[in-house]
Amino acid sequence: MASKPSLALKRRLKAPPQKVYEAWTQPEKMIHWWGVYDDKKPPICETDVRIGGRFRVQFWTPDGQHHSVGGVYREIVPDQKLVFSWAWQSTPERESQVTVDLKPDSDGTILTLTHEQFFDDKARDDHSRGWNASLDKLERMFA
Helix, strand or coil, rough: CCCCEEEEEEEEEEECCCHHHHHHHHHHHHCCCCCCCCCCCCCEEEECCCCCEEEEEECCCCCCCCCEEEEEEEEEEEECCCEEEEEEECCCCCCEEEEEEEECCCCEEEEEEEEEEECCCCHHHHHHHHHHHHHHHHHHHHC
């Protein structure tokens, strides 16, 4: 059986792991960096951060398109690690998995995002662009 495409991204953020973890788990912080969206209409983020709990993020692109993605938390180690499923409302059958690892690094955090089990190479490439744009915003949030 052929392996499915995946991607791994790494960033150093100027914030301790606790603050980065909060940015991934608290809706009022997620809205500032998650997704590529219209500045006039921020994302809607919902979280239930517990094993088996769900999250959902909805956003509208500048051209008016609505996007909704969600999943289930599979592993949670506060301030260190999150593992969750990932599926777009438009293609729920294409579930993949995201792992976010946070490691202290002097006065900051090394964030490693691994997104696995993509449907195809195009899905991986599209997500790479989206994650990089979001992580750029997350970096600026802590600059």
